[in-house]
Amino acid sequence: DQQVKQNSPSLSVQEGRISILNCDYTNSMFDYFLWYKKYPAEGPTFLISISSIKDKNEDGRFTVFLNKSAKHLSLHIVPSQPGDSAVYFCAASRLEMNRDDKIIFGKGTRLHILP
Amino acid sequence: DSGVTQTPKHLITATGQRVTLRCSPRSGDLSVYWYQQSLDQGLQFLIQYYNGEERAKGNILERFSAQQFPDLHSELNLSSLELGDSALYFCASSHPVAGSLRAKNIQYFGAGTRLSVL
Numbered sequence: 001d002q003q004v005k006q007n008s009p010s011l012s013v014q015e016g017r018i019s020i021l022n023c024d025y026t027n028s029m030f031d032y033f034l035w036y037k038k039y040p041a042e043g044p045t046f047l048i049s050i051s052s053i054k055d056k057n058e059d060g061r062f063t064v065f066l067n068k069s070a071k072h073l074s075l076h077i078v079p080s081q082p083g084d085s086a087v088y089f090c091a092a093s094r095l096e097m098n099r100d101d102k103i104i105f106g107k108g109t110r111l112h113i114l115p
Numbered sequence: 116d117s118g119v120t121q122t123p124k125h126l127i128t129a130t131g132q133r134v135t136l137r138c139s140p141r142s143g144d145l146s147v148y149w150y151q152q153s154l155d156q157g158l159q160f161l162i163q164y165y166n167g168e169e170r171a172k173g174n175i176l177e178r179f180s181a182q183q184f185p186d187l188h189s190e191l192n193l194s195s196l197e198l199g200d201s202a203l204y205f206c207a208s209s210h211p212v213a214g215s216l217r218a219k220n221i222q223y224f225g226a227g228t229r230l231s232v233l
Binding site for chain 1: 117119121148150156157158159160163171173205207220221222223224225226227
């Protein structure tokens with residue numbers, strides 16, 4: 001049972017345009033969400049996060065939107081740059097994690113920024 | 116550089132063998148996590164250690180085991196290897212910072228160990 005789903009395995013966007021990566025979750029107990037970015041031959045690196053008390057969090061070119069009723073979040077990158085080409089993982093957890101709680105990752109979306 | 120070190124970077128071995136993957140967390144981080152990433156799969160959580168004690172278990176096979184040592188480095192042992200165990204294995208670390216709930220959920224990943232079982 002996939003609790004965090006990234007339904008688009010890949011996405012191609014023209015340089016300078018907006019990239020929108022989507023993520024859906026099923027567990028209503030999740031209240032903290034993260035996006036990680038991964039380049040080839042490197043480990044994932046933390047990009048941006050949002051807690052369920054907010055519906056938007058912005059950091060430079062990156063904005064994450066959270067729609068709790070739809071159990072959906074999205075990552076917007078504006079404007080897209082060649083260096084943004086990478087795999088993006090969505091992850092979900094509880095902000096106050098108990099012993100058995102885990103951070104659940106989606107399968108990732110590969111973003112290609114076209115020149 | 117995340118500050119998390121994983122060795123070796125690549126490992127090629129045969130079915131039935133046993134290997135050990137090593138992880139040194141960021142300085143000061145008490146939690147270590149192990150993940151497996153197979154082809155076209157996301158990051159599958161295997162196991163977490165906190166300050167030497169097992170904290171949480173995910174989809175870890177019985178043939179796999181891990182431990183965290185007093186100096187906080189961790190090892191993941193994979194035995195009776197099968198072809199399907201070929202994957203990228205990532206280690207991550209985090210630090211529970213008092214008064215900063217968000218920070219403790221952010222994990223810092225190593226570059227991974229690519230295991231090929233032939």
